[in-house]
Amino acid sequence: MSKALDLYKEFAKEFNKDRRSELASQKILEIGQESLAYLSKLNRRNLQSKVTGKEYFSFKKARKLSRAVNKALFDESAGKLFNFLEALRLNSLSRLTPEEITQACYTAAISFSCVVDLEKQGDQKTPGTFFEYFVCHLVARRLGVDPQKKIEVLNLDRPFSLPTDWIFDPGAHHPKIHLPVKTSTRERVIQVWAHQRVLDGVYGVGRFMGILVCLAETKLDHQKLEVVEICLPDQWRIYQMFISKMKRIYYLDLPKPYEPLNQSFPRIQVRPFGEFFHEVETLGKDE
């Protein structure tokens, strides 16, 4: 059993106590280091990539294969992750490029997920929860604001609160952020636009910026050892036109079919996650 799984429990406990503590950042670094050390001892299996311009491999342990790992984004040392967390701590992110930040985050998220794939049986929940807490911690540290998980809804008869995805309120006169986090979306993604619609209805359109953060949309066929990306760009367009407007959709491994979505009506800005850390200050200034 990898020590990364114990460290994950410590991280989750700390995160639930303090969303943006330095200790939580420290635990993320340790999880990354332990996961990479564990994976470095394993063989890799090259996969048949059906995605133009991207190469993938899996880690192999006995007869088990991990999920697909994007070669270009994976950083075998934890160096980029260390630099990123350090820059986040010192509030000096400008010295890193968005690409370096994306690689650092991708490596942390995918390496721990691979450890779970190989150590556990069909456990999707642990990688999903880790990814959610991980992204939420990074955003909370970047904004210097604690997130909430529910908000009050004005109602003429009786007050009640609405459970939400992560919500960040940087204070009066600043745009607020609605931050759903998913390892992958598939057909469940309509929930994201629907939650944004509820916030638009309750607080006024534009009051909350909807920002979705995803890991990847890859699917590994374990028989054929092929990797494909499962994407629904036409449905996303319909949601963006008829349900609500998402401000940004960030990916760690940005799927090819979503790249052109920012080029025609209804524009959806799908970008690598690293860009968030550079553009967050100007985001929403046009509202």
Add this chain to the structure above:
Amino acid sequence: MSKALDLYKEFAKEFNKDRRSELASQKILEIGQESLAYLSKLNRRNLQSKVTGKEYFSFKKARKLSRAVNKALFDESAGKLFNFLEALRLNSLSRLTPEEITQACYTAAISFSCVVDLEKQGDQKTPGTFFEYFVCHLVARRLGVDPQKKIEVLNLDRPFSLPTDWIFDPGAHHPKIHLPVKTSTRERVIQVWAHQRVLDGVYGVGRFMGILVCLAETKLDHQKLEVVEICLPDQWRIYQMFISKMKRIYYLDLPKPYEPLNQSFPRIQVRPFGEFFHEVETLGKDE
């Protein structure tokens, strides 16, 4: 292995060829009869019902327990199902009460689901697909209209089609029906309101009546042998206020917490499924 599972395959094949054939109705009756014959040989285990005014039991086979069955709605003979399908065929549904129709449908849906629970391991897909086809077939026969699964979306640049839940178009001047079907809803239910919102946006508010049909919201704790209903009435209210308006929500086993939803703003009409067959002709006449 129960013959009901083979009959289910024959029903699915026929349904995919002709949504409202007499043969499909015949297969439903046979599945009901076979399922009830299979279950009649098994012992029953009374369950601790945490739902006031409702009693539940499970069928027991070796160490396996079926899902919870509502005593008052379960008809051990297939008599009510036979009468209902016959009345549907002869277009003489007025001789049955809504309660009898609800019992007939509940018995067909729950008995086959129990067979799957006991014969298969963790198979939620088969009962879900059966329920969807079953309800869709009944509605198609009642309306005399074939359903569609996608519709064209007007787009200024290029046409594309939207995959949908079941859609019934009874022709010009008649309200069209958007019919999602679920065995239970939980937090995924926001999809239903979101799809309705898309239809409202594309075709105009009120053009499609949203009608959700569900089996039940019961949850059986296999350790404590307790049955509870998992319901989110406050969230439904928010969806009905801020996403779209569902015209009806029909249940075979109507959950207690949803009963009062039609009594205060924003009214949501949650009713036993049997009522659909009586009120469908007047439904939408007020739009």
